Amino acid sequence: MSEPRLLEVRKNVLKQNDLIARALRDQFRSAGVFVVSLVSSPGSGKTTFLEKTLTLLQPRYRVAALVGDLATENDAKRLARSNAPVKQITTGTVCHLEAAMVQRALEDWNLQDLDFLFIENVGNLVCPSSYDLGENLRFVLLSVTEGEDKPLKYPTIFNSADVAIVTKIELAEACEFDWGAAQKSIQSVRPGMQIFRLSAKTGQGLEEYLSFLAEQLAEMRARVQV
Ligand SMILES: Nc1nc2c(ncn2[C@@H]2O[C@H](COP(=O)(O)OP(=O)(O)OP(=O)(O)O)[C@@H](O)[C@H]2O)c(=O)[nH]1
Numbered sequence: 084m085s086e087p088r089l090l091e092v093r094k095n096v097l098k099q100n101d102l103i104a105r106a107l108r109d110q111f112r113s114a115g116v117f118v119v120s121l122v123s124s125p126g127s128g129k130t131t132f133l134e135k136t137l138t139l140l141q142p143r144y145r146v147a148a149l150v151g152d153l154a155t156e157n158d159a160k161r162l163a164r165s166n167a168p169v170k171q172i173t174t175g176t177v178c179h180l181e182a183a184m185v186q187r188a189l190e191d192w193n194l195q196d197l198d199f200l201f202i203e204n205v206g207n208l209v210c211p212s213s214y215d216l217g218e219n220l221r222f223v224l225l226s227v228t229e230g231e232d233k234p235l236k237y238p239t240i241f242n243s244a245d246v247a248i249v250t251k252i253e254l255a256e257a258c259e260f261d262w263g264a265a266q267k268s269i270q271s272v273r274p275g276m277q278i279f280r281l282s283a284k285t286g287q288g289l290e291e292y293l294s295f296l297a298e299q300l301a302e303m304r305a306r307v308q309v
């Protein structure tokens with residue numbers, strides 16, 4: 084029996100996305116740039132975390148960011164305060180970024196001028212999960228105000244990510260956030276997943292995460308040179 088037409092169209096879109104993502108990944112590898120994408124529900128703290136990341140990495144690394152949003156340029160304006168090159172991708176009605184959007188946004192950037200490229204996806208715990216953007220690592224953010232069960236309720240996005248970042252941890256006590264339960268939810272969806280706990284507001288936990296990024300870049304460059 085043939086597949087329903089909608090399913091067929093969706094499969095073709097994903098296939099097309101994968102082809103572009105593969106081309107992007109090759110491009111990133113040959114330029115030696117390490118690419119991290121950020122996914123989370125709206126308001127988990129992606130832009131705040133990214134602004135901090137760009138600011139703290141800049142003395143040692145060349146960094147840039149792309150940021151997806153349905154309707155506004157607000158996040159690009161906030162990220163630009165770090166003085167890093169930043170570009171907004173406005174998706175209109177599309178609830179995720181696609182590889183083709185990233186490819187278009189990068190057309191006039193020279194990737195060889197970069198060490199790290201960050202891509203903030205549209206705030207959404209469902210749509211972005213199936214779209215590969217050619218990134219080296221996908222970070223999924225979970226803020227302490229959202230509830231420890233989010234990984235169980237939205238397993239696909241946690242499963243498609245490589246690293247979990249628990250954000251706003253200075254609010255944990257006030258929110259009665261149960262770290263053990265959160266850890267258990269994450270690990271049951273994605274066993275062995277690396278988890279960082281941090282606050283972009285107080286700076287708590289940022290050192291460890293920045294060292295991790297530096298190691299990832301060094302390892303990738305060592306692999307590419309072999
Ligand atoms: N207390 C506290 N608030 C934070 C922290 N990080 C972000 N926020 C606040 O959380 C709200 C949302 O943060 P954003 O950085 O805009 O979140 P976002 O994930 O980029 O949101 P969207 O792009 O709309 O999905 C803002 O009011 C931030 O100031 C944190 O570490 N601690």
Ligand SMILES: [Mg+2]
Nearest residue numbers: 129130158203
């Ligand atoms: Mg944002």
